[in-house]
Amino acid sequence: MSKLATLFLVCFCWPACINAQTASAEDDLASSIAGYADTVRAIIDAGRQGNDSYLKLQELCDDIGCRLSGSEELEQAIEWAQQSMKADGQENVHAEEVMVRKWVRGHESCEMIEPRHLPIEMLGLGGSLGTPDEGITAEVLVVDSQEELEALPNEQIKDKIVVFNFPMPRYSETKGSGYGTAVQYRTNGARWAAERGAKAALVRSVTAYSLNTPHTGAMRYSGGPDVPKIPAAAITIEGASLLARLQARGITPVVKLYMEARDEGEALSANVLGELVGSEKPEEIVVIGGHIDSWDVGTGAQDDGAGCVAAMEALNILRKLGLRPKRTIRVVLWTNEENGIAGALSYLNRHQDEVHVAGIESDSGGFSPEGLSIDMEDERKEEIAAEQLAEILKLLQPINATRVTTGFSGVDVGQLTSLGTACMGLQVDGRLYFNTHHTHADTVDKVDPQELTDCTITLAVAAWILADMPGRLGEE
Amino acid sequence: MSKLATLFLVCFCWPACINAQTASAEDDLASSIAGYADTVRAIIDAGRQGNDSYLKLQELCDDIGCRLSGSEELEQAIEWAQQSMKADGQENVHAEEVMVRKWVRGHESCEMIEPRHLPIEMLGLGGSLGTPDEGITAEVLVVDSQEELEALPNEQIKDKIVVFNFPMPRYSETKGSGYGTAVQYRTNGARWAAERGAKAALVRSVTAYSLNTPHTGAMRYSGGPDVPKIPAAAITIEGASLLARLQARGITPVVKLYMEARDEGEALSANVLGELVGSEKPEEIVVIGGHIDSWDVGTGAQDDGAGCVAAMEALNILRKLGLRPKRTIRVVLWTNEENGIAGALSYLNRHQDEVHVAGIESDSGGFSPEGLSIDMEDERKEEIAAEQLAEILKLLQPINATRVTTGFSGVDVGQLTSLGTACMGLQVDGRLYFNTHHTHADTVDKVDPQELTDCTITLAVAAWILADMPGRLGEE
Numbered sequence: 001m002s003k004l005a006t007l008f009l010v011c012f013c014w015p016a017c018i019n020a021q022t023a024s025a026e027d028d029l030a031s032s033i034a035g036y037a038d039t040v041r042a043i044i045d046a047g048r049q050g051n052d053s054y055l056k057l058q059e060l061c062d063d064i065g066c067r068l069s070g071s072e073e074l075e076q077a078i079e080w081a082q083q084s085m086k087a088d089g090q091e092n093v094h095a096e097e098v099m100v101r102k103w104v105r106g107h108e109s110c111e112m113i114e115p116r117h118l119p120i121e122m123l124g125l126g127g128s129l130g131t132p133d134e135g136i137t138a139e140v141l142v143v144d145s146q147e148e149l150e151a152l153p154n155e156q157i158k159d160k161i162v163v164f165n166f167p168m169p170r171y172s173e174t175k176g177s178g179y180g181t182a183v184q185y186r187t188n189g190a191r192w193a194a195e196r197g198a199k200a201a202l203v204r205s206v207t208a209y210s211l212n213t214p215h216t217g218a219m220r221y222s223g224g225p226d227v228p229k230i231p232a233a234a235i236t237i238e239g240a241s242l243l244a245r246l247q248a249r250g251i252t253p254v255v256k257l258y259m260e261a262r263d264e265g266e267a268l269s270a271n272v273l274g275e276l277v278g279s280e281k282p283e284e285i286v287v288i289g290g291h292i293d294s295w296d297v298g299t300g301a302q303d304d305g306a307g308c309v310a311a312m313e314a315l316n317i318l319r320k321l322g323l324r325p326k327r328t329i330r331v332v333l334w335t336n337e338e339n340g341i342a343g344a345l346s347y348l349n350r351h352q353d354e355v356h357v358a359g360i361e362s363d364s365g366g367f368s369p370e371g372l373s374i375d376m377e378d379e380r381k382e383e384i385a386a387e388q389l390a391e392i393l394k395l396l397q398p399i400n401a402t403r404v405t406t407g408f409s410g411v412d413v414g415q416l417t418s419l420g421t422a423c424m425g426l427q428v429d430g431r432l433y434f435n436t437h438h439t440h441a442d443t444v445d446k447v448d449p450q451e452l453t454d455c456t457i458t459l460a461v462a463a464w465i466l467a468d469m470p471g472r473l474g475e476e
Numbered sequence: 477m478s479k480l481a482t483l484f485l486v487c488f489c490w491p492a493c494i495n496a497q498t499a500s501a502e503d504d505l506a507s508s509i510a511g512y513a514d515t516v517r518a519i520i521d522a523g524r525q526g527n528d529s530y531l532k533l534q535e536l537c538d539d540i541g542c543r544l545s546g547s548e549e550l551e552q553a554i555e556w557a558q559q560s561m562k563a564d565g566q567e568n569v570h571a572e573e574v575m576v577r578k579w580v581r582g583h584e585s586c587e588m589i590e591p592r593h594l595p596i597e598m599l600g601l602g603g604s605l606g607t608p609d610e611g612i613t614a615e616v617l618v619v620d621s622q623e624e625l626e627a628l629p630n631e632q633i634k635d636k637i638v639v640f641n642f643p644m645p646r647y648s649e650t651k652g653s654g655y656g657t658a659v660q661y662r663t664n665g666a667r668w669a670a671e672r673g674a675k676a677a678l679v680r681s682v683t684a685y686s687l688n689t690p691h692t693g694a695m696r697y698s699g700g701p702d703v704p705k706i707p708a709a710a711i712t713i714e715g716a717s718l719l720a721r722l723q724a725r726g727i728t729p730v731v732k733l734y735m736e737a738r739d740e741g742e743a744l745s746a747n748v749l750g751e752l753v754g755s756e757k758p759e760e761i762v763v764i765g766g767h768i769d770s771w772d773v774g775t776g777a778q779d780d781g782a783g784c785v786a787a788m789e790a791l792n793i794l795r796k797l798g799l800r801p802k803r804t805i806r807v808v809l810w811t812n813e814e815n816g817i818a819g820a821l822s823y824l825n826r827h828q829d830e831v832h833v834a835g836i837e838s839d840s841g842g843f844s845p846e847g848l849s850i851d852m853e854d855e856r857k858e859e860i861a862a863e864q865l866a867e868i869l870k871l872l873q874p875i876n877a878t879r880v881t882t883g884f885s886g887v888d889v890g891q892l893t894s895l896g897t898a899c900m901g902l903q904v905d906g907r908l909y910f911n912t913h914h915t916h917a918d919t920v921d922k923v924d925p926q927e928l929t930d931c932t933i934t935l936a937v938a939a940w941i942l943a944d945m946p947g948r949l950g951e952e
Contacts, residue, residue, distance in 0.1 A: 211687040212689070443717075445718070
């Protein structure tokens with residue numbers, strides 16, 4: 001007999017129990033959660049017997065493609081998501097306008113000129129300026145780290161193209177946390193190089209495995225008015241390590257960088273919302289979602305088409321099963337996560353007076369789900385919520401998505417922590433995620449339909465219980 | 477005490493041993509091999525204390541680059557290899573001219589036109605014709621296998637671009653043997669499609685893992701005069717599976733293929749040879765080598781720069797140690813392995829009257845060595861040779877390269893089986909080999925210096941013993 005079943009007997013079938021008074025609110029909640037077992041089984045069965053998450057993913061990614069903020073494709077995706085949720089019968093489906101920055105890549109290239117001619121695969125970084133029309137041709141200076149750059153005298157850096165050859169550790173070594181360190185070079189490398197007089201910055205792509213694969217992503221000019229804004233691009237591991245090997249052998253490579261990248265001002269975009277309205281406390285909201293925008297390469301299938309369609313289809317499964325929770329479950333597809341988070345900030349601003357009980361974002365890819373991470377502003381509440389969440393996820397034992405971690409949720413949903421919301425992120429088997437992250441290879445074939453189904457089920461189950469259970473997550 | 481040490485005691489230190497007569501030639505050989513233990517230790521130590529295999533790899537691949545038959549770069553590599561072996565003090569260093577076919581890729585592209593515009597990464601297949609100047613634009617027919625194509629009526633195939641979407645199994649499922657099946661589509665797909673009236677053939681790249689990575693390789697027009705020669709290219713897994721998904725949803729994609737590929741007739745190339753001449757039987761040859769040519773993408777680092785430099789540096793280690801075997805060890809760097817094997821055929825023709833005792837080719841990448849595979853024309857001799865080889869490889873226990881397999885050696889060295897030669901292939905940890913095989917990503921960063929060192933040591937040890945031991949491999 002399971003612990004939960006025992007608790008159920010203790011609380012409901014043994015009124016004379018001398019421990020009744022210590023069968024606290026915690027135990028009450030646990031037993032309430034255990035009471036959802038049949039519904040959870042029904043959700044799992046319904047999802048596995050067939051769902052439209054993979055079809056939705058194809059419609060979004062194969063038919064529309066990549067969806068950079070300000071692009072025509074993102075507008076199509078926003079329209080598609082509304083039509084799709086309306087076709088599913090969701091309530092209050094609509095778009096909420098958001099102004100976003102429109103950055104455009106244009107043509108771009110990187111080639112080694114000396115010691116021999118060789119094209120180097122690259123992707124300009126989002127937010128970067130372009131080069132002059134004639135490009136920037138300069139000697140290369142390769143450094144393995146920021147510290148190595150800092151230690152060099154200015155005259156060795158001035159007028160060079162600085163190459164940051166910092167290697168992101170393998171997933172097996174860091175369980176993904178290596179990204180946090182390596183991405184600093186992508187975000188800040190141009191500033192570090194410009195502060196020392198460099199003409200441009202090339203950053204080794206933020207990945208531990210490359211098949212000549214450049215990874216784009218956002219960069220920032222954060223150095224203040226005295227620091228020149230210089231072009232910044234990601235090059236492949238292959239390119240960066242070639243330049244490093246040449247330099248180590250006493251050869252100074254010369255590289256020509258050409259970029260037409262430019263900011264085209266503001267553009268109109270939108271978040272997309274759709275609801276399963278609650279039966280008893282419709283004003284209390286449980287959000288599930290992902291971000292509808294992507295970079296302008298690949299088709300944004302894992303990042304974050306998978307998150308969007310999993311949330312949309314989770315709601316669809318609940319509706320098809322005729323399940324209507326006490327609270328409202330709201331799908332939110334945020335815009336502009338990749339280069340501005342204007343969507344998340346706009347959502348917060350527009351909806352801050354509503355009661356957001358909980359929010360779950362799926363933005364780590366549609367791989368096999370492992371559980372949920374949770375983040376709350378109040379640490380004590382986060383602790384309680386994590387324990388309650390663990391009870392909820394016990395019901396997901398059939399798909400092994402039972403793990404609770406703390407301290408992070410998602411870039412978009414995380415904005416809601418300021419409202420006291422229990423913010424969560426779907427955690428998945430992340431071994432392959434960063435191989436395709438922000439690349440031409442982030443395409444539908446990387447998403448396994450069964451794994452996407454399990455993500456969808458996890459969202460459906462968690463959203464259902466969070467929206468229907470007696471108390472709120474994090475309440476004692 | 478090891479079995480070999482025991483045998484040594486039995487055979488040499490116990491003359492009165494009643495089993496002396498059954499201490500057969502086999503045991504004698506085993507004890508002789510065991511006698512090389514100190515030399516093997518010296519070779520391992522010398523290699524690991526520092527060797528030039530990785531420097532040579534950089535000179536070949538970073539400084540010269542890819543080396544397709546008929547290219548200027550291949551000529552440079554042939555010149556470099558001679559200079560490098562001469563600088564190492566090798567004997568009889570020279571090039572032997574070979575006429576090869578010169579196939580040129582030219583500009584090429586593949587793009588989906590319908591249902592939306594999308595470039596598809598591709599590489600024309602070596603030997604393919606180009607398209608007309610205006611390209612070939614046609615509806616796509618995707619099949620998952622040859623059998624599926626065979627089962628379709630001609631009218632469904634006629635004038636289509638046939639896409640063979642056959643997936644190569646993962647290495648973990650087949651230990652690499654999946655390549656043999658999948659590569660049939662690359663080699664023969666154009667013929668199969670042309671026989672049924674198709675205009676062009678696109679083949680899913682022969683790999684189990686892709687980051688939008690096209691893999692080139694050789695194809696053949698083998699269908700006789702009645703079968704039209706149609707252009708053939710490899711597209712990425714991403715591209716092939718997108719077309720397949722669309723077709724499965726009832727959408728007929730239209731693709732435009734453009735290729736300038738052409739045969740430019742014969743060109744002069746060469747095999748490169750260098751020797752450590754034997755002290756007692758210099759006319760008996762042990763060959764070690766790899767192929768100096770590569771495809772025209774990446775820099776041919778694993779395929780087969782690693783094999784070339786491992787063989788060159790193996791000879792260098794032996795010479796630096798002052799080791800001179802009884803037989804001659806000859807490094808052979810064959811040309812044109814990738815698209816014609818003219819180098820191996822020319823070598824066989826030119827040297828068929830010499831006594832080739834053994835040959836080892838390294839053409840599976842410079843990964844951690846696991847042992848040697850052996851192939852001989854005479855099955856009984858192969859069986860004996862495999863047992864003897866196992867004794868030799870026991871001495872490579874410190875680098876775990878002790879495994880003997882049978883039935884294959886290498887494409888080039890394998891030509892010598894017709895001379896009765898014991899032909900061998902260096903076997904390595906092949907998990908990642910086909911990820912980069914014939915791609916832009918086959919670059920020096922994929923080669924670990926320590927693993928390349930261990931390949932070098934394995935070749936040096938095996939060559940040394942095979943060239944110095946009393947009998948020949950495979951002799952009873």
